[in-house]
Amino acid sequence: MCKSRRRDDSYSSTEWSEAFTLSVSNQPRATLTAGTTIITVGGSVTLTCSVQSSHGWKYEWFRRTQTTYEGKIRDQQNRDIRVSEGGIYRCRGTRGNLVYYTYISDDVTIEKTISNKVVVKQQPNWPQIFRGETITLTCEVQEGGETTEWWYEWRGPSTPTQWTHNNDVTFRVSESSSGDYMCKSRRRDDSYSSTEWSEAFTLSGSILSKPTVTLQPSWTQIYSGETVTVRCEIQGGEGAQWTYEWRAAKLNTPPTSNEYRIIRATESDSGGYSCRGRRDYFFSEWSDIITLTVLYKPCPVLTVSPSWLSPGASVTLNCEVEHPSAGWSFYWYKAVPDLSQKSSSYELLPDGNGTANNSYIIHGQTHTAGYVCGAGRGDPEYHTDHSQPKFVWSADVHSAASLTVSPDRVQHFTSDSVSLTCEGKFAEWRVRKFSEDGRLSDCSRMTGSTCDINPSKSDIAVYWCESGSGEFSSAVNITVHDDGNGPILVSPVHPVTEGASVSLSCSLRTQQILSNVFFYHNDKLIQNDTRGELKISAVSKSDEGFYKCQYSGRESAQSWMSVKVGVLCPESSSLPVWLIVGLACGISVFIIVLISFYHYRKKKDSGFISPMTTTNHVVNQSEIHKHNCLDHGAGEIQDITYSVIQLKHVGKKRKHHKSQEHTIYSEVKVGDEEKSSPAASNEELYSEVRLESSLEDIPTYAEINCHNKAKAKENQEDSPTYAQVNRHNKRASKNNQRH
Structure with a gap:
């Protein structure tokens, strides 16, 4: 409190003032705050200095760096200031005439962002990094940063690094090191001016799959002379620059590429192949082994x-x-x-x-x-x-080349001599055999077109002929038996024509004619009497099969007898031809019977035979012949008359067949109804039928016997009559026709 008095009146004074309470505090500390501690490129920040709960202050500002002493910022006494330089800033308050200072504020670091950009780069620059590999990340300052010395700081999945003069970090990639990496730089002469943080670089440490070895073509089994490519593949590592190591059966100079080409493989290339990949000092695992087998060149x-x-x-x-x-x-x-x-x-x-x-x-x-x-x-x-x-093999006889066997049977004894003869219009022949053991060979004893063999067990085979012009004959089976006491079956080596007769017999090495022989067809007994032969007068398809014989309790081996279909004119393919031939034969026989009867009656009545004519056939006088033949039994003359019948074939003709003329005879034997005298002569009548055709024909004979009801004398013979059918080519000239 206080009071006053006048100077000229020492005893006059005022009352005491109201009490004024003075509170004395400790020396205050200024507080420095910043809106942001980072100055953007081309920007500034505001710094504020304050003294708590007091007034009347003015402020002093200070800045320093790591390379400069702290200095007072001139002309700055305001509470708020804007700065555009990085550094360490402090402030304090002042007031009063006798300047009173607060304590200086704490340091506030302001960093200035410079325009240079930084990027994080990876070395090696592989798109995929695998765990276990070692890589280097580099912080690179762009836009002129090459000429300036910098400090670097990193942020990553682990604790951020301190400032360092090294712009790269090297480490082994693991699961914990995967993540984002950033860096920034600052100039060494200005510790508070730095770049912005780089864009994040994401590191992903992949797990490397085990390599695999593949083959192209994908055959693990190849043949000598083939080419194969062995390839090492690393799944997920396609973009990497790998060097490859191989473990192989035969690699004197192991390749470093992912392919190993084996050209003209040999058996020594067989074995196991494996590989691994290498990048710098990083190695993958070894692949599983793939086994390649190289075989000798195959024979199908x-x-x-x-x-x-x-x-x-x-x-x-x-x-x-x-x-x-x-x-x-x-x-x-x-x-x-x-x-x-x-x-x-x-x-x-x-x-x-x-x-x-x-x-x-x-x-x-x-x-x-x-x-x-x-x-x-x-x-x-x-x-x-x-x-x-x-x-x-075909058992049918071929017209161009054929094979005959002598003796003509399938089964032979080891003591026999067998000849196989090739027939046909060819100069060169060979006889081939295919043995039971599957071996193919040529006859070793070939004389001209005949092969001679002294049979042994090794000669059991199929035989056929081959000509120098490439023709094959039919094939035959030859079997050989060395049982001295056992029989063999005598059966034809070639198929039997349906309708023909055939005889089968049984033979011993020492005896060819046997009796009391049993015969079997397909293991079924078909004859067991005293006969020594099995005769089939007219073979049919049902007679085909296996046959064997049995003599004195011992059986022969069985042989197959084949039956082929019989054809009158094998090369004819036109049904009308058969009809015409049949009609011609039937008509000719009928006419011959009538003519024979007429001729016989006429001769009997007058002893003279006149030429035959018929209204159904064109008969040329020059085609009627009389022949006188001596009857050796009676010494009398036999009269033979020919009648020519010409028929034209109306069927379609093949142009490529050469027409030939053939003859079919029908023989008619006629006897007198009454008892003939010893001097009576037999008469032979021939009827010739000519049929024009483009096909080759084969002469066929049909014989008809008509016997006398009365008993003829012993020296009297029946009269044979023949019907002859000739088929001519229309293109044949008349001079070539038979008259």
Whole structure:
């Protein structure tokens, strides 16, 4: 409190003032605050200095850096100031005439952002990083930063780094190191001026898969001479620059690429192959081992079905490659005999060039033939060897080439001598045999067109002829038996024509004619009497099958007897021809019977035979002949008369067949109803029927015997009569016709 008094009146004073309370505090500390501590490029920040709960202050501002002393900022006494430089800032308050200072504020660091940009770069610059690899991240200052010395700071998944003069960090990638990485830089001469943080660089440490070894083509089993590529593949590491290491069966100089090409593989290339990848000092795991097997060059195995041809049957060829594997195409050939080279050449079958199917069907095969197959695969195509030839055999006799066997039977003793003769209009021949053990060979004792063998067990085989022009004969089975006491079956080697007669017999090595022989057909007893032969007068298809004989309790081996369909004119294919031939034969026989009866009666009455005529046939006088033949029994003359009948074939003719003239005779034997005198002569009548046709015909004879009801004398003979059918080519000249 206070009071006053006047100077001129010492005893006059005022009252005491009201009390004024003075509170004395400790020396205050100024407080410095900043709106932000980062100055953006081209910007500034506001700093505020304050003294709590007091007034009348003025302020002093101070700035320093790591390289400069603290200095007072001139002309700055305001509470708020704006600064555009980085550094460490402080302030304090002042007031009063006798300047009173507060304590100086705490430091506030202001950083200035400079315009240079920084980026994080990875070395090696692989798009995919695998755990376990070592990488380096580099903080690079752009836009002129190359000439300035910088400090660097990093932020990453782990604790941020301190400022360092190194612009890169190197570490081993692991699961914990995956994440975002950023960096910034500051100039070494200005610790409070720095760049902005870089854009985040994301590091993903992938798990590297185990490499795999693959083969192209993908066959683990290949053949000698094939080409294969062994490839190392790293899943997920396609973009990386790998160097490869190999463990292989045969690699004197291991490759460093991901492919290893084996050209013309050999057996030594067989074995296990594995690989791994390497990038700098980082290695992948070793792959699993893949085993490659190299086999010898394969020889396909060809089978044919059936082995023996049946009329109208198709032949199926099957080709199998040893050690079956994938990717094969098949080639089909016909074997053509090449006697000059003692081998065969191969002709590609129609549509037989590289089929995907390993079977091939041949339709309409009628004769013995040989076939071969081959296979190929890959690119370029690798070809196997050709298969061994396999044959399909025909038992039917071929008109161009045929085989005869002497003696004419299937079964032979080891003591026999057997000749196989090739027949046909060819200069060169060879006889081939296919043994029971599957071996194909040529006859070793060939003289001209005949092969001579002294049979042994090794000669049990199928035999056929091959000509120098590529023709095949029919094939025959030859079996050999060395049982000295056992019998063999004597049966024909060639098929028997339906309608023909055949005899089967049983023979011993020491005795060819036997009696009391049992005969079996397909293991069924069919004859067990005293006869030594089995005679079939008219063979039918039902007689085909296996036959064997039994003598004195010992059986022969069984043999197959084949029956083929009989054809009157084998090369005719036109039904009207058969009708005309049949009618011609029937009519001619009928006419001959009538003429014979008339002639016989006439001769009996007058002893003179007149020429025959008929209104149904064109008869040329020059075609009527009389012949006198001595009857050796009676010494009398027999009269023979010919009548020519010409018929024209109206069926379609084949242009490529050469027309030939053939004759069919029908013989009519006529006897007197009454008892003939010893001097009576027999009469032979011939009727000739000529039929024009473009087909080749074969002479056929039909014999008709008409006997005298009365008993003829012993020296009297029946009269044979023949009907002759000739078929002519229309193009044949009249001079070539028979008259």
